[in-house]
Amino acid sequence: MRAILVLLVLLLAPPAWAGQDWVAFDRGPGFALIDQGRAAPVITDAADHSVVTLAAAELRADLGRVGGGSRDERAAPILAGTIGKSALIDRMIAAGRVDASPVRGRWEGYAIALVDRPMPGVARALVVIGGDPRGTAYGLMALSRAIGVSPWHWWADVTPGQRAHVRIRPGTRIADAPDVRYRGFFINDEDWGLVPWAALTHAPGERPIGPRTNERIFQLMLRLRANLLWPGMHKVTAPFNADPANAALADRYAIVMGSSHAEPMLRNNVGEWPGAADAFDYVKNRDGVRAYWSERVAANARYESIWTLGMRGIHDSGMVGPSSPAEQRATLERIFADQRAMLAQAGAGSAPQLFTPYKEVLDIYRSGLAVPDDVTLMWPDDNFGYIRQFPNDAERRRSGGSGIYYHLSYLGAPLSYLWLSTTPPALIREEMGRAWDLGARRIWVANAGDIKPAELALGYFLDLAWDVAGTRAQPIDDYVARWAAEAIDPALAPEIAAVMAEHHRLNLQRRPEHLQWFLPHGRARPSTLSPADVADRMAAFEANVARLDAIEARVPAHRRDAFFQLVRYPVEAAMRANERVFAAELHDRLRDRDLAAANGWAARAQAADDRIRALTSYYNGAMAGGKWRGIMAPEPADGQWRSYRTLPVAVPVAVGTPALPRHWPTEGKPASVVVEAEAARGNWRIIDGLGTNGTVIGSRIGQTVRGTLAASLPPGRWRMAVDLLPTYADRDGRPLELTIEMGGRSFRVGAKRETGNDDWKQAVLDNRLTLTLPEPVDGGDRRIVLGATGGGVIVDRLVFSPF
Numbered sequence: 049m050r051a052i053l054v055l056l057v058l059l060l061a062p063p064a065w066a067g068q069d070w071v072a073f074d075r076g077p078g079f080a081l082i083d084q085g086r087a088a089p090v091i092t093d094a095a096d097h098s099v100v101t102l103a104a105a106e107l108r109a110d111l112g113r114v115g116g117g118s119r120d121e122r123a124a125p126i127l128a129g130t131i132g133k134s135a136l137i138d139r140m141i142a143a144g145r146v147d148a149s150p151v152r153g154r155w156e157g158y159a160i161a162l163v164d165r166p167m168p169g170v171a172r173a174l175v176v177i178g179g180d181p182r183g184t185a186y187g188l189m190a191l192s193r194a195i196g197v198s199p200w201h202w203w204a205d206v207t208p209g210q211r212a213h214v215r216i217r218p219g220t221r222i223a224d225a226p227d228v229r230y231r232g233f234f235i236n237d238e239d240w241g242l243v244p245w246a247a248l249t250h251a252p253g254e255r256p257i258g259p260r261t262n263e264r265i266f267q268l269m270l271r272l273r274a275n276l277l278w279p280g281m282h283k284v285t286a287p288f289n290a291d292p293a294n295a296a297l298a299d300r301y302a303i304v305m306g307s308s309h310a311e312p313m314l315r316n317n318v319g320e321w322p323g324a325a326d327a328f329d330y331v332k333n334r335d336g337v338r339a340y341w342s343e344r345v346a347a348n349a350r351y352e353s354i355w356t357l358g359m360r361g362i363h364d365s366g367m368v369g370p371s372s373p374a375e376q377r378a379t380l381e382r383i384f385a386d387q388r389a390m391l392a393q394a395g396a397g398s399a400p401q402l403f404t405p406y407k408e409v410l411d412i413y414r415s416g417l418a419v420p421d422d423v424t425l426m427w428p429d430d431n432f433g434y435i436r437q438f439p440n441d442a443e444r445r446r447s448g449g450s451g452i453y454y455h456l457s458y459l460g461a462p463l464s465y466l467w468l469s470t471t472p473p474a475l476i477r478e479e480m481g482r483a484w485d486l487g488a489r490r491i492w493v494a495n496a497g498d499i500k501p502a503e504l505a506l507g508y509f510l511d512l513a514w515d516v517a518g519t520r521a522q523p524i525d526d527y528v529a530r531w532a533a534e535a536i537d538p539a540l541a542p543e544i545a546a547v548m549a550e551h552h553r554l555n556l557q558r559r560p561e562h563l564q565w566f567l568p569h570g571r572a573r574p575s576t577l578s579p580a581d582v583a584d585r586m587a588a589f590e591a592n593v594a595r596l597d598a599i600e601a602r603v604p605a606h607r608r609d610a611f612f613q614l615v616r617y618p619v620e621a622a623m624r625a626n627e628r629v630f631a632a633e634l635h636d637r638l639r640d641r642d643l644a645a646a647n648g649w650a651a652r653a654q655a656a657d658d659r660i661r662a663l664t665s666y667y668n669g670a671m672a673g674g675k676w677r678g679i680m681a682p683e684p685a686d687g688q689w690r691s692y693r694t695l696p697v698a699v700p701v702a703v704g705t706p707a708l709p710r711h712w713p714t715e716g717k718p719a720s721v722v723v724e725a726e727a728a729r730g731n732w733r734i735i736d737g738l739g740t741n742g743t744v745i746g747s748r749i750g751q752t753v754r755g756t757l758a759a760s761l762p763p764g765r766w767r768m769a770v771d772l773l774p775t776y777a778d779r780d781g782r783p784l785e786l787t788i789e790m791g792g793r794s795f796r797v798g799a800k801r802e803t804g805n806d807d808w809k810q811a812v813l814d815n816r817l818t819l820t821l822p823e824p825v826d827g828g829d830r831r832i833v834l835g836a837t838g839g840g841v842i843v844d845r846l847v848f849s850p851f
Contacts, residue, residue, distance in 0.1 A: 071215070071217070072215050078216050078220070079172065080124065083123065087120065089125045091125045096181065099182060099302035100130060110201075128184055146161070150223045156186060156275070162220055195208075203500065205613065206607065230490065230492070236497055237458075237497055256286060278308050286319065310363070313357075314344050328368055356404070410428070425443060429452070431812075435482070438486040439487045439488055451488055451491030452488045452491075461691070463567070463813060468621060500613070528545040532545055532615075537603060547592055553741075568690060625660065631653035664682055684696050719850055722846070728745055733745060744843060747838060750838065752837045760829050760830075765824040769849070770797070772786070774808070774815065775840045778840050785836065825848065
């Protein structure tokens, strides 16, 4: 009987790793990947692309990790190869043993199927076919994930469990391919983690970040199904292309290399530009700049790359030279033409190219800059997870398409967030999902900082890029529970998901790096929270850590390191950062009127600070046998970039050894009435995983939404405010607007979103934008209708306070 490889599903939901319906961990019918601890052989064609050979080696090692190390070369094999590059696969196709049409010509597509008599002398095989080499590699890595090897097995010490038997169920037919063509991340602000770790611990014999570290990064990318890397570019980092071994290694792993918005033509300007910063001027020093770019084109044209076009100044600064918008436009258009001519002359004229209108460059673009039609426009967020602009109708028709540059970590104004990864997966889903709907589908790049501790957020970003519809369809708690089942333990997964949901809820209200209520160089002042608000916040944090303690006692021994770095450290460190700040504030408030109480709070602030140090010391030292020494640096990590970072917390000194106070003061809670937005009846979208209580409502692209709420107000006059997330409207330059109907009257309230102004600064630190009704509201029972037109409006709650 001829086995036919059939495309049954593109795995819209759930993703392949989320369920094990095609893999069983017992002895039975189907195909034995591992039988009595012995693994099936993995066979590839030596003539195939090197990434297939490398991925096959990873799968062999993973089968050994799960099965115990031995291999049965006489067992039914896993046959893997790329159409047109593997004689083994091509012979099977020519003989009619498999139908390759589901993946032929599909970008990075792969298929996995059980095939009877695939070739003479082989009764049965598990066949992995790729439409291109990366597709084959992703198919092999899909097998690794299915047998229980996490993509983070090395990067987060997710040690696989042991299995005596692993089999593919009979009838398995899987085909898959990505939605977003280029998906990857940007290593950035690596001074505080990745570079010290690589230099001190992982690869002390090479300048960081060198081939040994890059190989680990490339292996992670294959497992996460990412294909594009923007390498680190700070001054402490050796420029990626300064060592030719890096580019050659990327080519072996089939990794597409690019460079950030500030580094045109694959040049690391901070580390490679030979002259002064003011000489990086295309008006006054065109020949010097062209020679600098041409050198890189000549060296790298033979590799698969995405070439960043345009020009900014050295180290993420504005372009030197032209000053007026007209001069800037004309200079950039001349630069585009010259850069593209260089690529064409080197034989790389058809290579993908992108242009990122980031920071001040967005203003130049908006002034009428002409970007070649086949160049991808990379739309940036505002550095805090809210996308500033989406493609319009004309931009969606461009042959180069659009992409998104999105931040999961950031060094910059108003305050950086470099320590703990607290961007909720739900915000990634909302903003990147809206970008997909509005046509930004070609390139997605996340600024991942040091990679760690952004494991959950980065994995979610890349899963979403691979399968937009399927990943969006999952409730966030379900996704996180599947992540926890894979990384920690299935029995603990729902509890871990609940802890992470509370972690993201609390830290969206204020990130651990933003526990400073004044801007750098501003006048110091305490937080704006009342004592009762602080008590509520700390009670929630403490309850979450208590849940964490109860879970930790049940974590399997082989997953304790993974649990610490993925869950314990970020959750408890965030709580302790809040405890330290608010206890210090209580000391300052009480020291002139109740010295004994103030002394107790000083001791508590010191204890919280000590605990952060102890947690970090364990992370960098004892965890995983010291493997990650140098990777973790609590914020504020040092005295660099002070204009963008919180000041060190002034931890008060306790006198003697006072008992630590346990109960936070609760006085002073403002009288208010809160109505949660998700109570609205109508056609607003319900969005899980965001907002003060974990649920918000959102408007719809191209539609008008309306919903009715009820509020019961005590007698008197009340000020009504509506809390939104500080997103941007779908159309460039439009304010966020909301209509409010109440008592027979209609009001339109809104906020113009201007990135960089004081309102924006406050909004991104609070993750809240408050719209206030211009007139007071009388007490009594109120029927309120909320309305909005177009996408981008996300409502958290209504707050009524005495007028």
